[in-house]
Amino acid sequence: MVVIGGGFGGLFCARRLGGADVDVILLDRAASHVFQPLLYQCATGTLSIGQISRSLREELARHRNVTTLLGEAVDLDPVARRVTARRPDDTTFTLDYDALVLAAGMRQSYFGHEEFAKWAPGMKTLDDALSIRRRLFAAFEIAETLAPGPERDAWLTFAVTGGGPTGVELAGQIREMATNALAHEFHSIQPEEARVLLFDGGHSVLSSFAPALSAKAATTLQRLGVELHLGAHVTDVRAHGITVSPKGGGPSEEYATRTVLWTAGVEAVPFARRVAEVLGASTDHSGRIAVDADLSVPGHPEVFVIGDLVGRDNLPGVAENAMQGGLHAASCIRRDLAGRERADYHYRDLGSAAYISRRHALLQAGPVKLAGFLGWLAWGLIHITFLTGVQNRISTVATWLAAIARARRTDRSFMLGGSATEEQPYTWSACGPFELPARESRSVAD
Incomplete structure (x- = not known):
């Protein structure tokens, strides 16, 4: 077979x-x-x-x-x-x-707009995860080299489409990363001022969860600093921004952002x-x-x-x-x-879980509904149980404990890639050799 x-x-x-x-x-x-x-x-x-x-x-x-x-x-x-x-x-x-x-x-799924994928990667594969890591950390690095103004603000604005578990988890993690792990590492920018915009066409985030849990998730996200834009669809994605249209009709809005993450459909x-x-x-x-x-x-x-x-x-x-x-x-x-007869398939719902930030997660399993610290503990136990390999389980637990204690991100390495890979958003060689304008072509001594 x-x-x-x-x-x-x-x-x-x-x-x-x-x-x-x-x-x-x-x-x-x-x-x-x-x-x-x-x-x-x-x-x-x-x-x-x-x-x-x-x-x-x-x-x-x-x-x-x-x-x-x-x-x-x-x-x-x-x-x-x-x-x-x-x-x-x-x-x-x-x-x-x-x-x-x-x-x-x-x-x-980009709902018929495959061109969005160039600027808004999804979250389905390891390649996707590494591409998003490159975009996230490079955005802060690029912003550090810019003067205050609209261009820097666009690099420090992160748009996430889709209010399901993946979108909520990404939005919460970006804000947590900015306010904790990166907060004291830059000189020209204040990472904690980074904006995270979460867009969803529904009227609540995590709509598959019980209304009370969904409401708690929204409150936690807003406390983290995530800006929720519900009842709205992202209708265009470009290199320098997005267009958002209200689900019920009305004028569209433009948002300047250099980092868009897509989790809206499959x-x-x-x-x-x-x-x-x-x-x-x-x-x-x-x-x-x-x-x-x-x-x-x-x-x-x-x-x-x-x-x-x-x-x-x-x-x-x-x-x-x-x-x-x-x-x-x-x-x-x-x-x-x-030589026996086949049985029918019967799905057993073991519940759902979503991580929002350190010490904050949701768990829904039948009549059991947990949020906050208890939900976070249950979420961790479930994920450790299903990780493949004992070594991965031990290593992941150790990493989580270190992150809890010191708010660190221990695996922040990223590569900008080469010109042979079309989907790389930034690369040293894609634009060809760099030449200074004639008026700036002078020696260091000058």
Whole structure:
């Protein structure tokens, strides 16, 4: 069998099939498992990429029937039961399957405005996290070299689109970073004066949480200094600013900012849309694929869809759903091998959590609703539990304790990149050799 994607769903499925009488190939475009719920802490310098990721080969080494391959699935032939994958050098190879598990996840959606991506990165991959880290810390460094005025103010203004968990976590962390970790390290600027603008089309942040918890989150964000702009959509993103339009109509507003972070929506990855096309499966507006009760595609019991891509019963796009879906798909395959009937998939809601700032987080699990310090403790325990690798858990706890004690960001390194990478926002070589104007071309002695 072939599993596409090494996220929570794909990893849990492959683990569950370890030792079974089946050959498993796990295909992933990064060959690593990334703990996505903590990407924002990597982006804001609290954790390193090694603390929130783990090599799939290392993680699955003890399962001798599981093979991990690096590649991106690009096409599917359901008749031949063959997946075509692309290597990083743009060559391709094929994988034959008896059963296929699609766990490729979702990508950031710009609602038809893909040009926004150049100036407003999303938060889905390690590359995204490192790109955001570069933009955040470089913004303060560039502002330090500018005289007071509109240009400096734009570099010290950070716009976040989307009031869900990722947007709230990013906005809170940027303000906390500015007011604590960076507060006394600059001479020309006052980092604590940095503006963080959070935009969302709804009437509350964290709308999936209970109203009382959502209100507490808004209060905490405002105490941190985050400026909430609700009932508004970002309708244009440029190098030097954004345009924001009220959801209910009215005049648009312009905001000068050099750093925009996009967390407003998701859509299916291209391969998932290709799978739906060749299998004749129906999809929703975001590309989620309709499946039967056992998570298989109608008319194709050999193809399973799990995680964020499942278009059934309004299943949430959260890690718990992906984990449970991966285990269920593996269980169905084991039942097939044993000649037993498959069971239907039943999602168990284990709750939701969101981090806002040090000692402030939310947890909602059934009747249990926690906020503030207790919510923060519960949030930490949950995330440590699901991190892959004992070493990552120990290292992350130690880093958090150090950050709590001294408000430090221990992993703030960033690289400006080279001219060969188009998406780099800043680079020394992209603009060619620098020449002073003629009137300034004089020696140091002069």
